[in-house]
Structures are given as structure tokens and as C-alpha cells.
Amino acid sequence: MNSFVLPDKTLHLLAAQVNLNGTFNHTCRSQNTNQLLTFQLQVERSPGETLLIVVMNDERHSLTVYDNDRYTHLVLADFIECSVNSHMDTAEPAVPRISAESVERGQLLDDQQLHQLHQLVRNGGALLLEVGLDAPVNLTVHRTRNRSGITAILTTSDLCALTACFTAYGNDQHSAERLLQALNHLVASATAAMRMA
Known part of the structure; x- marks a missing residue:
């Protein structure tokens, strides 16, 4: 199974691009092979919210974020990786962008x-x-x-x-x-x- 991830360079670009209007081209690389998958990011900003659209071939995935903060690019990175990997018929969640100690919570749901x-x-x-x-x-x-x-x-x-x-x-x-x-x-x-x- 291919698991596509965003390069660190792209993550730095996303941090700037979520604050701009426009269309940006990016690639994801498979962790298992050198296969590349290209996608397009469209950013449409308006007061109070930003519409982020990820376009891969004939698929469009959209995400609306409200009141941009410094973590918006991390949310977008997870969203892109989930969209790209579900395109490959996998539901593996994206690797968390924020490293943390293990959450001690026991069973999450009753x-x-x-x-x-x-x-x-x-x-x-x-x-x-x-x-x-x-x-x-x-x-x-x-x-x-x-x-x-x-x-x-x-x-x-x-x-x-x-x-x-x-x-x-x-x-x-x-x-x-x-x-x-x-x-x-x-x-x-x-x-x-x-x-x-």
C-alpha cells in the first residue's frame, strides 16, 4: 500500500500560502516508492474564513477554516495527506504534524x-x-x-x-x-x- 506524505519544504510553503489568494501546484511522495502524485491547492480567502480546495486529477476536496491561526497549515497538511491517501483506497490517518507525549486517557468512548x-x-x-x-x-x-x-x-x-x-x-x-x-x-x-x- 502506498502512503503519500508531504515533504517538509511543502509544509513550509503551505504556511505562507494559506495567507494568500491563488492557485499553487505541489507534489506528494510515496513513502514506499519514489512515486510522485501532483495536486493543486486553491486558496480563496474572505473575511473570517478561508476556503481551501485540493484538486487531484478529476477529484476536488474542500476544507473551510475560520479565523486563520498559526496551525492552519498543519490542519491543511493533514487534510491533504488524508485526501491523497484516500484517493489510493486507504483510510490510514495522516501522521500527526504535532509531536506529543502519549495521551493518557484510557478508553476514549464509553x-x-x-x-x-x-x-x-x-x-x-x-x-x-x-x-x-x-x-x-x-x-x-x-x-x-x-x-x-x-x-x-x-x-x-x-x-x-x-x-x-x-x-x-x-x-x-x-x-x-x-x-x-x-x-x-x-x-x-x-x-x-x-x-x-
């Missing part, structure tokens, strides 16, 4: 929340989960029609806002495991970002 998460995977829809952050995590799940699986968007709406987006193909159990894995990753990243803030 039994009722796990049941709600499985229902969300089965039926699609949206769910707010309290997971110990300043604000609840918003999960939105869309059931794919062509194949069994889900497309999910996870967002935190606290001081250090983060977003994860991926597509997982497989049965409901596999999709629920991937969603829980992405949720754990998002909470760990948000906890690390809050510690750094």
Missing part, C-alpha cells in the same frame, strides 16, 4: 458512545461526541454508494481546531474501526495542540 458510533457508520449522518476536549468532536459520515464503506469528516471546534477527512472501504466493522482510529488520532493531535498553545 459503551453508549461506541454504540452511537456504530449506528453512525451503519446509517450515516452526524454526531457530536464529548471526548474530554473543551468542545465536542463533530463526526459526519456519508455512506458510499458504489462500494460498501464510508466517507467521514471529523472536526474539533475548540481553540485549536483540527479536521480529518477520509474514505474507508469495507464492511461496517472495518469502517467503525477506521473511524475510531481517526477519532483517537484527532483527539491526540488536539490535545498536543492545546498543550503547545
